Amino acid sequence: MDVVSIFRDLFTDYTLRTVALGSALLGLVSGALGVFAVLRRQSLLGDAISHAALPGVALAFLLTGSKQPLVLALGAIVAGWLATVLVLQVTGNTRIKPDAALGIVLAVFFGFGLLLLTFIQRLPDAAKAGLDKFLFGQAATLLGRDLVTMAALGGFALALVLLFWKEFKLLTFDPDFGASLGYPTRWLEILLITLMVIAIVVGIQTVGVVLMSAMLVAPAAAARQWTEKLNVMVLLAGLFGASVGLAGALVSSIVPRLPTGPTVVVFMSVVVLFSLLFAPRRGLLARARQRRRQKWQFAQEALAVHLLQHEGQPNEAVESDVSHAGRHMQWTAAFASGVVSRAEDNDLLSRRHDQLALTDKGRALAREAMER
């Protein structure tokens, strides 16, 4: 299948359109909500919630015998919520630290979920099939009615984020100050976590409970690299999530028997890696470049200060000798000549044979550096 025909099918093929819309939606919602999880340092909570959704889905099926998306989603929401409450209670009332509490709750819920799933597989009932797709996700199994549920839940979550935008921002940046203003920070926190639970539940059928937390954390981590504004970060994270969800889901539904979760996560990793390396200001390359620039800048300042301090002194001729100055700074000869030629280029000093003399500009820089 070539690219052109995939695009044609996107508009004509019902299954492919459902998959595309569903996965873009899940990426958008989890990406946007994930920003708050990441900034509040609650990324692991997302992981616990999504793993905890599995027994919720299984129990909802066992109790009702229904595979209606809304029923299963409600089961997942209740279980995810319960896991959150449990984590917070364990952290608050025992000496167990948050990371351990998250690990315990995640493992217990997920283990219980696997147990239920195995039990359901053995049931002599035709309706049992299909629940195992919640493990790694299968975009190809998305139906129109799934889409309606996802759109309703996701739309609800996004609308509340917009409605409580400034409250959520304050809660994330400085909850103590928010409480001092009289905000019910506890309730706001519960609301925000509930929205995170919803965002996760929207995605688990497509991406699976095991890797869903990647869709919460990774788009936000990537988006943070490109902006210094919260609203842009949320938009970017939603955009990254949507496009990666779309790409991963399409590929996995076109290639037979390729689970969506792992595909999406591989694509997402590429986006994160690219952002970590190449983002203009926060990227690793940009930082390395800046550090190198600062090193040369600092060395030139140090040299200028050294020269200024010996100006007019009896030992000026000795001290302004290139090799002497370099030794004084404990520089290698190569580095010293690099510093001198850069300083010459910047019009900070002039050089006659091995003697260095500050220009007015160089003197001004040295004085400024000493003031600092």
Added chain:
Amino acid sequence: MNDNKLAIEATDLTVAYQEKPVLWDVDLEAPEGVLMAVVGPNGAGKSTLMKTILGLVPAAAGQVRVYGKPYEQQRHLVGYVPQRGSVDWDFPTDALDVVTMGLYRRLGWMRRPGKAERAAALDALDQVGMADFADRQISQLSGGQQQRVFLARALVQDARIYLMDEPFAGVDATTERAIIGLLRELRRQGKTVLVVHHDLQTVPEYFDWVTLLNVRRIASGPVAEAFTEDNLRRAYGGRIAFLRENGQPPGAADHEPQLELSSAGALNQ
């Protein structure tokens, strides 16, 4: 200044984390219009006292009244400057936006800050000498500048009482001058300010009232009365030495106390 009018009246405040008491039966009375330093050794419960007054930390016992009424009814009269280190300054936002947060409550639910809020926030930034940094990303600010952003956020609240948690900690000289100027301006306007403070040497110069705290309240009152060698020794234990001139105790008359540390780092963090 009306001495009969108490801006803050906390009685019998007791706070415990697990079983360990952090504040024990603390009374605090701040008359309207005073600039009060709250001093005490590390772990004395200074920050906890502020947070308890603000209802951020639940008290095991005691109550807080603001202008004679329970704090919950008077919250809008109290502005708060948390410790600078209590937030992550790598948060994606700029200085103006942080200051605007001081107006959120007055703005009400679901309403977005507009032109008026922007102008008020800019004005507050100007008062702390930070108008030129309004659009600066907050992680790009120096520690002192971040502290001034926090002060501006409290100023914009237009409160009658301010609680400040270590505004002088680790700031540059410019910021220190800016804060002192601000404190004096607030006093001139008749506001009441409580400041958790670390530097004992500057207490008599910057403040007119002082509370010495070490889990219990050791002393509280006008600096001249409460900031005595005896009280300081009781608050800090044996960890403080005094250089006395003319045999006068610190805080007496117009003589400023000169203190030195007998164990490094005990007083200045």
